Amino acid sequence: xRSSVSLSGRDCVVTAFGxxxxxAIGRKALWSLLERSERPAALGMPEFKAAAxxxxxxxxxxxxxxxxxxxxxxxxxxxxxxxxxxxYADERIGIYVGAAPASAHGNEPYIEAMLACRDAGGxxxxxxxxxxxxxxxxxxxxxxxxxxxxxxxxxxxxxRGSNSNYTVPWLGGILAITNAARRLRRGSLDLAVAGAYSxxxxxxxxxxxxxxxxxxxxxxFSESIADGAAFVALERRAALAPSDGLTTLLGAGxxxxxxxxxxxxxxxxAFERLLRQVIADAGLEARDVxxxxxxxxxxxxxxxLERSVLARLFAEAPALPxxxxxxxxxxxxxxxxxxxxxxxxxxFFAAGAIPAAVQVSGWPIKxxxxxxxxxxxxxxxxxxxxCLVVRGDG
Amino acid sequence: MDRKRRVVITGMxxxxxxxxxxxxxxxxxxxxxxxxxxxxxxxASLYDTKIAYEVSGFRFDPKLVAGREVAxxxxxxxxxxxxxxxxxxxxxxxxxxxxxDPWRQQVCLGVGMNSPDYAWYDGIFCDARWxxxxxxxxxxxxxxxxxxxxxxxxxxxxxxxxxHTACASSGQALGEAFELVAYGEAEVVLTGGADSMIxxxxxxxxxLLGALSKHNADARxxxxxxxxxxxxxxxGEGAAMLVFEELxxxxxxxxxxxxxxxxxxxxxxxxxxxxxxxxxxxxxEAMRMALADAGIAPHxxxxxxxxxxxxxxxxxxxxxxxxxxxxxxxxAPWVSSTKTMTGxxxxxxxxxxxxxxVKALNEQCLPPSLNVAAKDAECxxxxxxxxxxxxxxxxxxxxxxxxxxxxxxxxxxxxxx
Numbered sequence: 001x002r003s004s005v006s007l008s009g010r011d012c013v014v015t016a017f018g019x020x021x022x023x024a025i026g027r028k029a030l031w032s033l034l035e036r037s038e039r040p041a042a043l044g045m046p047e048f049k050a051a052a053x054x055x056x057x058x059x060x061x062x063x064x065x066x067x068x069x070x071x072x073x074x075x076x077x078x079x080x081x082x083x084x085x086x087x088y089a090d091e092r093i094g095i096y097v098g099a100a101p102a103s104a105h106g107n108e109p110y111i112e113a114m115l116a117c118r119d120a121g122g123x124x125x126x127x128x129x130x131x132x133x134x135x136x137x138x139x140x141x142x143x144x145x146x147x148x149x150x151x152x153x154x155x156x157x158x159x160r161g162s163n164s165n166y167t168v169p170w171l172g173g174i175l176a177i178t179n180a181a182r183r184l185r186r187g188s189l190d191l192a193v194a195g196a197y198s199x200x201x202x203x204x205x206x207x208x209x210x211x212x213x214x215x216x217x218x219x220x221f222s223e224s225i226a227d228g229a230a231f232v233a234l235e236r237r238a239a240l241a242p243s244d245g246l247t248t249l250l251g252a253g254x255x256x257x258x259x260x261x262x263x264x265x266x267x268x269x270a271f272e273r274l275l276r277q278v279i280a281d282a283g284l285e286a287r288d289v290x291x292x293x294x295x296x297x298x299x300x301x302x303x304x305l306e307r308s309v310l311a312r313l314f315a316e317a318p319a320l321p322x323x324x325x326x327x328x329x330x331x332x333x334x335x336x337x338x339x340x341x342x343x344x345x346x347x348f349f350a351a352g353a354i355p356a357a358v359q360v361s362g363w364p365i366k367x368x369x370x371x372x373x374x375x376x377x378x379x380x381x382x383x384x385x386x387c388l389v390v391r392g393d394g
Numbered sequence: 395m396d397r398k399r400r401v402v403i404t405g406m407x408x409x410x411x412x413x414x415x416x417x418x419x420x421x422x423x424x425x426x427x428x429x430x431x432x433x434x435x436x437x438a439s440l441y442d443t444k445i446a447y448e449v450s451g452f453r454f455d456p457k458l459v460a461g462r463e464v465a466x467x468x469x470x471x472x473x474x475x476x477x478x479x480x481x482x483x484x485x486x487x488x489x490x491x492x493x494x495d496p497w498r499q500q501v502c503l504g505v506g507m508n509s510p511d512y513a514w515y516d517g518i519f520c521d522a523r524w525x526x527x528x529x530x531x532x533x534x535x536x537x538x539x540x541x542x543x544x545x546x547x548x549x550x551x552x553x554x555x556x557x558h559t560a561c562a563s564s565g566q567a568l569g570e571a572f573e574l575v576a577y578g579e580a581e582v583v584l585t586g587g588a589d590s591m592i593x594x595x596x597x598x599x600x601x602l603l604g605a606l607s608k609h610n611a612d613a614r615x616x617x618x619x620x621x622x623x624x625x626x627x628x629x630g631e632g633a634a635m636l637v638f639e640e641l642x643x644x645x646x647x648x649x650x651x652x653x654x655x656x657x658x659x660x661x662x663x664x665x666x667x668x669x670x671x672x673x674x675x676x677x678x679e680a681m682r683m684a685l686a687d688a689g690i691a692p693h694x695x696x697x698x699x700x701x702x703x704x705x706x707x708x709x710x711x712x713x714x715x716x717x718x719x720x721x722x723x724x725x726a727p728w729v730s731s732t733k734t735m736t737g738x739x740x741x742x743x744x745x746x747x748x749x750x751x752v753k754a755l756n757e758q759c760l761p762p763s764l765n766v767a768a769k770d771a772e773c774x775x776x777x778x779x780x781x782x783x784x785x786x787x788x789x790x791x792x793x794x795x796x797x798x799x800x801x802x803x804x805x806x807x808x809x810x811x
Contacts, residue, residue: 141599
């Protein structure tokens with residue numbers, strides 16, 4: 001019995017991709033960055049202003065900066081899909097979002113209200129806050145709403161079909177893609193838009209992860225946390241022209257160690273089982289995989305787990321796949337990582353080789369054109385795992 | 395897999411303002427209790443709204459979880475763990491069970507926004523003191539922490555999902571859990587929701603939106619869904635959890651079957667961030683989708699648990715939507731909102747309301763409609779009587795509608811012993 005999504009036979013084509021990171025907007029700019037091996041100075045986007053990129057500025061009124069990044073990336077996806085793309089009925093379009101899980105809603109109006117009722121000792125009164133907060137903007141609560149991107153994204157797309165919003169750290173993007181594809185495969189959607197955004201590239205976000213790493217015996221990876229967002233459009237092959245599409249999604253799935261928060265099995269057995277299952281459900285074997293995209297995000301034993309699972313997965317393969325990690329250039333994009341990698345798979349196959357800055361030592365750098373299948377694998381510090389299996393053409 | 399399998403409920407648990415267990419909660423519903431009162435969690439005396447439905451007497455027992463997990467649980471998470479414990483214990487799955495494949499078990503929860511204490515914001519956030527050791531502790535406000543702990547409670551390895559679509563969160567989580575089992579992705583899914591927003595920030599936010607009732611002088615009558623003098627909802631808190639399981643899997647291991655989920659509808663209004671479409675578009679389609687998914691006609695539904703928040707807009711438009719789907723007359727269902735008894739549990743609302751539907755089906759009764767002194771003539775639905783009433787029911791439907799435009803509808807049916 002399958003425990004993951006098999007899409008083979010009902011091809012689920014990635015027809016458009018849009019992304020916004022600190023360094024680049026859109027697929028071409030992102031790939032160019034990888035080829036030039038440029039590592040930018042700043043990976044966070046705390047001051048991002050998306051007004052010029054928005055389809056409709058009225059959506060900006062009650063959105064935070066990270067919402068703006070996400071909606072800008074959705075805009076780039078819509079632009080990439082093109083005005084001539086197939087049009088579907090509203091109720092046949094769905095949107096699935098992997099949202100950066102919020103831990104503290106830093107709404108300026110509340111802070112102003114809090115400061116306004118501070119006493120001489122520098123502490124404010126909850127009682128007085130009840131009065132001063134009423135001078136804040138009416139939309140203050142909404143700025144922290146985790147499903148803003150889903151809401152405004154649905155308006156931008158005219159998407160009135162099935163939808164969801166996941167607040168799962170790191171794996172939100174893979175969950176969004178997995179469930180969007182499920183709905184497409186079952187025939188309840190004709191266009192499934194899936195994406196994710198990460199938003200911990202702030203002083204508070206980095207401090208949180210720095211302390212978390214220290215508390216759980218992990219190296220400090222906080223400085224490589226990157227903000228960014230990406231969306232893909234998924235459509236059925238039958239609705240498209242033969243040459244349409246970037247890549248084809250063959251399989252997707254998630255699993256967990258079930259050991260509790262920030263706890264994972266060092267042997268990676270659940271991770272390995274997931275990868276094998278999703279590959280098999282796609283009607284393939286490990287030997288068919290020509291390209292693997294891994295994390296290797298500087299997280300000590302998590303990186304080691306990933307490498308050992310990779311080695312075991314391809315131990316019997318006659319030829320090893322090329323392996324890349326985008327982390328050295330793009331940083332740790334957490335929830336958005338897998339979506340961005342999905343959008344760039346076609347470029348890896350077109351290039352035929354892994355760009356220098358994103359090669360992973362000990363693994364081939366030549367991408368075998370005869371094995372046009374890519375595996376995107378992601379592990380989170382929570383002992384949760386996800387993967388996508390992708391054919392490198394549309 | 396395209397063929398739909400049957401999805402039954404083998405465990406339920408709840409912690410609500412009515413009680414610290416499902417039994418206590420349902421007893422409260424049967425008695426028509428309204429546990430609303432002045433806010434005790436903080437000094438709300440200068441807020442526009444000063445009332446809430448709080449879970450009283452709740453003391454989290456850290457022995458319910460592994461010692462290291464306590465630090466990952468906010469109040470919302472603690473409420474969720476207690477409810478999950480009850481549900482898993484009833485399903486006889488707590489701490490795993492021989493013969494039940496952990497790879498085929500998942501968790502899918504709707505969890506609330508969660509935010510730190512006011513004192514933390516005041517003392518740390520306002521002054522950007524990011525080096526303070528309390529910053530790492532913010533992890534307890536990541537909604538997914540509850541899902542991760544819950545997965546460990548029964549050793550689920552099939553994956554965890556945490557949904558947030560505001561007030562539709564747990565309705566949505568339940569629907570996705572239903573589909574995971576129905577379409578063969580899992581045999582068992584722990585699903586449900588938890589939320590706790592009775593805090594200065596949340597009160598401020600909802601007040602600014604004009605969403606909360608200001609009937610402070612009479613807290614127990616403030617939440618009055620479908621009454622013409624309604625003026626907003628009253629915040630509640632709590633958790634409700636259910637174990638969804640494939641029918642044959644449940645039968646093979648001798649699990650008790652409490653009910654069956656037979657249909658799910660999910661739409662997005664794509665209209666506004668807070669307001670419903672004036673013609674009920676969104677909820678209408680969600681209900682029709684759920685009925686079609688269940689393979690039943692509207693007249694077969696005997697009871698609808700409405701979202702029924704007691705806001706002027708929601709109740710009127712939801713009633714319109716229900717009327718469009720079910721019509722009126724003999725074939726129309728009875729309708730009630732149980733938020734008069736629990737308050738608005740936000741992310742947990744959909745879950746507790748499906749639990750009430752299952753209990754109503756099991757006990758063949760209609761939960762009461764309370765605080766309706768004068769029904770709004772624009773709300774053309776048949777409200778249940780003001781006390782719990784015996785009634786023959788085959789199917790019940792639960793609606794949830796969220797800020798952000800997600801609309802869910804779930805259909806449950808009674809399973810004969």
